[in-house]
Amino acid sequence: MNIWNSWAVMHRNARAVGAALALLIAIVVMQLLRCDPMVGRENISGLVLQVEAEGLHPLGDGEPQSRVIVVMPDSVKVRLMLPPPVPQVGDAIPVVTEHYKKGKTLYSLDHQKWRMHGPG
Secondary structure: OOHHHHHHHHOHHHHHHHHHHHHHHHHHHHHHHHOOOEEEEEEEEEEEEEEEEEEEOOOOOOOOEEEEEEEOOOOOEEEEEEOOOOOOOOOEEEEEEEEEOOOOEEEEEOHHHHHHHOOO
């Protein structure tokens, strides 16, 4: 048995513990960098600028949806997928805005209000 094979066998447990520790540290660091807690949520209305497409089936089944461009009160333009009914240009769309600690803002359709009231 040569010296390199015996060294590898003698220190394999220490290398395994070291590799597991390095992997654990990497996972913790990645989670800390990804963490961005939500700091606020509000309901707003967006204005339909353009109806890009109608009758889309994004998942291959289910009800057809419309793809529209909506402008928010803070002048941000967002593309949303909407279930029926198809809105017209100028209609108000109920939107939920989520603000995150690192400054990110996400916009999504308020499905409950949309189902109850539709475009308005």
